[in-house]
Amino acid sequence: MTGDDPMELAPGVWQVCQPLSEEVPLYLHLVVGADGSALVDGGLPSSLPVVQRLMGAAGVRDGDLRFLVNTHAHHDHIGTFAALRERTGARVVAAPQAVRWIEDLDTNLREFALHRPDIIPDSPELRAELAPTYGAPCEVDVTMTEGGAVRLGGGVALEAFELPGHVVAELGWLERSSGTLLLGDAVTGTSWSFFHGHVLPTEFRRSLHRLRALTMDEDVQRVCLSHYASRTAAEFLGLLGEVEQYLDDVTATVEGGLDDTPRSLTELWRRTCAELRRAEEFRGLAMVAAHLREAVAAGRARCVGPDLYVAVTSGG
Numbered sequence: 001m002t003g004d005d006p007m008e009l010a011p012g013v014w015q016v017c018q019p020l021s022e023e024v025p026l027y028l029h030l031v032v033g034a035d036g037s038a039l040v041d042g043g044l045p046s047s048l049p050v051v052q053r054l055m056g057a058a059g060v061r062d063g064d065l066r067f068l069v070n071t072h073a074h075h076d077h078i079g080t081f082a083a084l085r086e087r088t089g090a091r092v093v094a095a096p097q098a099v100r101w102i103e104d105l106d107t108n109l110r111e112f113a114l115h116r117p118d119i120i121p122d123s124p125e126l127r128a129e130l131a132p133t134y135g136a137p138c139e140v141d142v143t144m145t146e147g148g149a150v151r152l153g154g155g156v157a158l159e160a161f162e163l164p165g166h167v168v169a170e171l172g173w174l175e176r177s178s179g180t181l182l183l184g185d186a187v188t189g190t191s192w193s194f195f196h197g198h199v200l201p202t203e204f205r206r207s208l209h210r211l212r213a214l215t216m217d218e219d220v221q222r223v224c225l226s227h228y229a230s231r232t233a234a235e236f237l238g239l240l241g242e243v244e245q246y247l248d249d250v251t252a253t254v255e256g257g258l259d260d261t262p263r264s265l266t267e268l269w270r271r272t273c274a275e276l277r278r279a280e281e282f283r284g285l286a287m288v289a290a291h292l293r294e295a296v297a298a299g300r301a302r303c304v305g306p307d308l309y310v311a312v313t314s315g316g
């Protein structure tokens with residue numbers, strides 16, 4: 001995948017691609033209204049020239065950029081916000097629960113990547129890998145929840161939908177005048193060499209159902225995502241089916257490691273990575289821990305010590 005020229009996907013909806021690696025593309029989106037424009041997610045700090053190209057192609061000058069709209073507070077979605085906010089005066093719009101991670105990057109890094117230093121140690125290598133992906137902290141100007149909207153004039157607006165799962169609080173944005181649904185990682189990658197991850201498996205499944213209903217009921221014409229090429233509504237419904245299947249596979253694999261013998265979180269995480277052939281890293285660890293928490297809450301597993309789990313069989 002190469003960094004292509006910006007494209008206008010629908011009137012006023014612009015996209016550009018910045019490959020993050022051979023397997024992970026990053027798409028950035030700009031929505032243009034009569035009174036101003038909104039960048040939907042800010043990419044990495046290295047995305048600044050890419051955003052510049054996107055604005056140039058769309059004919060959006062600094063003074064026209066009115067909003068920096070966020071889907072969720074992972075580093076690859078907020079990296080240019082501080083620089084753009086300072087330069088253009090655009091206002092940052094995010095979910096209330098995303099504010100802490102956008103405004104405090106130490107907390108972001110600690111809770112996202114270093115959440116279990118006893119299992120995945122805080123190492124110079126990990127720090128070196130993540131440091132360039134963290135930009136400057138940025139103030140959030142407006143918090144938004146389900147039903148809120150960012151109005152750009154001429155009937156162009158971004159309406160917020162809450163889609164938890166990949167993270168605790170994620171927003172999707174529906175632009176009705178063009179029939180465009182703009183998503184961050186509410187639909188996660190499923191086929192990368194590492195787990196893209198989700199921290200609320202049940203909510204994730206619910207959000208996928210919600211997206212199917214939304215696509216069918218709201219006359220969605222195209223769906224734009226951060227890590228997938230944009231697609232038609234029909235193609236998107238197909239993708240939702242694939243992600244649901246993936247979620248089933250992850251659930252079955254994590255819980256398939258449980259039996260009568262207490263198994264540790266580390267053991268179950270390593271087993272899940274091996275079975276599904278993914279690298280052992282922090283996103284997958286958080287995901288497996290979340291699945292185990294939910295298995296316990298649903299009565300399918302029991303926690304028998306710190307990070308130790310057994311299966312609950314139907315007999316007892």
Ligand SMILES: [Zn+2]
Nearest residue numbers: 074076185226
């Ligand atoms: Zn992402």
